[in-house]
Amino acid sequence: MADMGPIATVSLAMLAGSLRVSTPFLFVSLGECLTEKAGRINLGNEGVLVLGAMVAYAVSYETDSAWIGLLAAMLAGIVLGGIHGAICNLPRVNDVAMGIAIMLAGTGLAFFFGKPYIQPTAPRLPSIPFGFWSDSQQVRSALDVCPLFLIGIACAFALHWVFRTTRIGLRIRIVGDSNDAARALGLPIGRTRLLATAAGSGLAGIGGAFLSLSYPGSWNEGLSSGQGLMAVALVVFSRWNPIACAGASLLFGAAGALGPSLQTVGVTWGYYLFYAAPYVVTLVILVATVAPGKALRGIPGELTLGR
Amino acid sequence: MTAAPADIQAAAAPTESVRPADPWYPLRRTLEAIAAPLAALCLAAIVFSVFLLAMGQSPAEFIDLIWRGAFGSWFSLQNTLQRAAPLFLTALCVALPAQIGLVVIGGEGALVLGGLAATVVALPMLSLPQPIILLAMGIAGAAAGAFWIGITGWLRAKRGVNETIVSLVMAYIGIALFNHLVEGPLRDPSSLNKPSTFGIGDENMLGTIPGLDLHPGLPLGILACVLVWVLITRTSLGFSIRVTGGNLRAAQLQGLAVDRLMILVCALGGACAGLAGMIEVAAVQGNANASLNAGYGYTGILIAFLARHNPIAIIPMAVLLGGIGAAGGLLQRRMDLPDATVLVLEGLIFVFILASETLFGRIAWFQPRASS
Numbered sequence: 160m161a162d163m164g165p166i167a168t169v170s171l172a173m174l175a176g177s178l179r180v181s182t183p184f185l186f187v188s189l190g191e192c193l194t195e196k197a198g199r200i201n202l203g204n205e206g207v208l209v210l211g212a213m214v215a216y217a218v219s220y221e222t223d224s225a226w227i228g229l230l231a232a233m234l235a236g237i238v239l240g241g242i243h244g245a246i247c248n249l250p251r252v253n254d255v256a257m258g259i260a261i262m263l264a265g266t267g268l269a270f271f272f273g274k275p276y277i278q279p280t281a282p283r284l285p286s287i288p289f290g291f292w293s294d295s296q297q298v299r300s301a302l303d304v305c306p307l308f309l310i311g312i313a314c315a316f317a318l319h320w321v322f323r324t325t326r327i328g329l330r331i332r333i334v335g336d337s338n339d340a341a342r343a344l345g346l347p348i349g350r351t352r353l354l355a356t357a358a359g360s361g362l363a364g365i366g367g368a369f370l371s372l373s374y375p376g377s378w379n380e381g382l383s384s385g386q387g388l389m390a391v392a393l394v395v396f397s398r399w400n401p402i403a404c405a406g407a408s409l410l411f412g413a414a415g416a417l418g419p420s421l422q423t424v425g426v427t428w429g430y431y432l433f434y435a436a437p438y439v440v441t442l443v444i445l446v447a448t449v450a451p452g453k454a455l456r457g458i459p460g461e462l463t464l465g466r
Numbered sequence: 467m468t469a470a471p472a473d474i475q476a477a478a479a480p481t482e483s484v485r486p487a488d489p490w491y492p493l494r495r496t497l498e499a500i501a502a503p504l505a506a507l508c509l510a511a512i513v514f515s516v517f518l519l520a521m522g523q524s525p526a527e528f529i530d531l532i533w534r535g536a537f538g539s540w541f542s543l544q545n546t547l548q549r550a551a552p553l554f555l556t557a558l559c560v561a562l563p564a565q566i567g568l569v570v571i572g573g574e575g576a577l578v579l580g581g582l583a584a585t586v587v588a589l590p591m592l593s594l595p596q597p598i599i600l601l602a603m604g605i606a607g608a609a610a611g612a613f614w615i616g617i618t619g620w621l622r623a624k625r626g627v628n629e630t631i632v633s634l635v636m637a638y639i640g641i642a643l644f645n646h647l648v649e650g651p652l653r654d655p656s657s658l659n660k661p662s663t664f665g666i667g668d669e670n671m672l673g674t675i676p677g678l679d680l681h682p683g684l685p686l687g688i689l690a691c692v693l694v695w696v697l698i699t700r701t702s703l704g705f706s707i708r709v710t711g712g713n714l715r716a717a718q719l720q721g722l723a724v725d726r727l728m729i730l731v732c733a734l735g736g737a738c739a740g741l742a743g744m745i746e747v748a749a750v751q752g753n754a755n756a757s758l759n760a761g762y763g764y765t766g767i768l769i770a771f772l773a774r775h776n777p778i779a780i781i782p783m784a785v786l787l788g789g790i791g792a793a794g795g796l797l798q799r800r801m802d803l804p805d806a807t808v809l810v811l812e813g814l815i816f817v818f819i820l821a822s823e824t825l826f827g828r829i830a831w832f833q834p835r836a837s838s
Contacts, residue, residue: 202631202634242817246821252820252821252823255569256771256820257820259816260819261817263813265813267806267808267812268806269806270804270809271807271809271810388634389635391631430646431643432642432643432646435642435643438638439639442632445627445632450625
């Protein structure tokens with residue numbers, strides 16, 4: 160449609176972008192939130208994201224079903240997260256550094272096995288056309304929402320409910336808040352953290368599957384632009400609250416969509432600077448929310464982030 | 467961070483220690499610091515061999531190719547040392563902050579910005595004598611790197627923001643800034659396929675060492691490692707840094723300027739990484755282009771952890787990793803393995819090295835004995 164003004168076009172593109180770009184953020188940040196609630200930090204989710212994207216694409220191509228690909232990506236995430244969780248259970252092992260190692264290993268494995276899948280086209284996840292009411296092609300394509308986005312939002316509320324009202328949620332929070340309290344109650348600290356890390360990475364794997372099976376919708380080595388790392392800052396920003404994670408993901412998605420949106424109206428200046436926008440947002444959020452000498456509200460007590 | 471106290475012990479082992487009843491303990495402690503990473507390397511090699519076997523490839527051929535591609539001939543050895551040159555410096559960018567207990571992993575950003583700053587400074591003064599140009603480039607590169615990582619140190623010290631995440635995010639921002647400047651305002655319009663800045667001119671580049679076909683980045687990197695070792699283990703500044711890394715509260719009670727030390731150590735590390743960028747420009751590239759962003763900063767993280775943040779141990783580890791990188795091309799051609807094979811191997815080594823941290827203090831033979 161040629162009759163839309165540039166501001167309307169940019170805002171529409173940002174809306175569409177934030178619905179799409181935010182989905183991987185949503186899953187990775189929920190996974191990271193779950194892991195951090197149990198008192199551990201997993202930077203390896205970046206590697207899980209890339210590996211999940213590759214596994215989803217490859218399995219979807221081989222089996223001709225995007226949903227089986229999604230499941231495989233989740234399993235790959237659980238395995239990689241389980242390795243992180245198990246090794247970090249050993250005394251004296253630094254979880255932040257281990258996350259970087261897992262990131263390197265996951266990315267390496269994804270590139271290693273992903274080489275043959277860069278060319279072929281795999282079946283993608285279907286999308287739900289919420290824009291059916293509009294005549295405008297742009298509005299329609301903007302509101303083509305992947306069901307994973309809705310599942311992600313539902314996951315956020317479910318996770319919130321689990322933390323607030325269930326026995327399992329309470330146990331995760333105790334383990335995350337105080338080793339001593341957990342020990343006094345006889346809770347299995349190591350096992351809880353291992354399972355929380357594995358489950359969190361499983362969610363991150365779904366986020367990766369979204370990257371290769373829905374938007375951008377193909378597998379290549381530059382697919383992830385650090386969403387797995389930004390998720391850590393996003394969780395800090397959300398104060399370890401899953402529902403706030405969903406909101407923050409939308410914000411980050413909009414920031415990430417800024418550059419491409421401006422390109423649609425012909426602004427090509429500073430492509431790389433807009434590409435860095437989510438990182439700048441991350442940095443500003445971290446600096447603004449952390450106060451020196453004071454613990455953050457809502458921070459799990461055993462998190463090394465809080466030191 | 468758990469890495470720091472153990473490292474201090476390792477660095478201090480040969481000379482100073484609380485003389486316990488056991489005179490051989492310092493030696494055994496050093497042996498422990500060597501044996502644990504070595505065991506981790508061996509385990510990583512075994513797991514990687516299994517991986518290769520599962521892929522239907524021969525581990526023996528792989529090791530043979532790594533050997534030939536990295537150290538087998540004078541040509542491949544040169545290639546290895548050439549690749550190792552920036553790695554000494556980017557590893558120091560991790561190892562220096564580690565002395566004060568910080569995990570800083572943003573060397574890649576400092577490296578590319580250092581290279582860019584060095585180029586920008588050199589361009590208006592190309593008519594001056596070569597040594598002046600190179601000196602100015604070195605200062606500019608180091609200053610840019612020091613500034614970039616110094617920000618991380620400042621945020622950590624003054625605002626209490628987690629330095630690992632900040633440095634990582636800053637690396638991404640630095641690389642984006644670099645790409646923007648190289649492909650936009652600072653681009654040489656005649657560089658079509660590979661956007662780059664104007665060149666500093668072949669006559670102004672660092673020459674090779676007479677007799678060897680090597681650029682001076684290698685001796686400079688080794689010199690930097692030795693100097694940092696002296697700084698950390700033989701000066702009172704280094705001692706304050708290690709005290710702060712070992713016990714922050716104790717350092718504060720002693721009246722040490724903890725904040726300033728943190729910023730200083732980060733800036734020093736950043737200066738090393740920035741210098742690595744300058745050397746890459748002055749000795750290899752001739753201008754600033756995307757080839758600077760080749761992962762030297764990330765490999766440096768791995769090297770620093772392999773060396774357990776000991777500046778002297780960085781030297782062999784950087785050569786080892788440089789060699790594995792140098793052999794990558796040969797592996798691709800001969801065994802038809804994708805270039806990510808090296809990444810898988812590095813990731814495995816990293817995982818095992820970090821896991822080997824748990825061995826410290828667990829094996830009785832290495833521990834102090836009550837009587838002698």
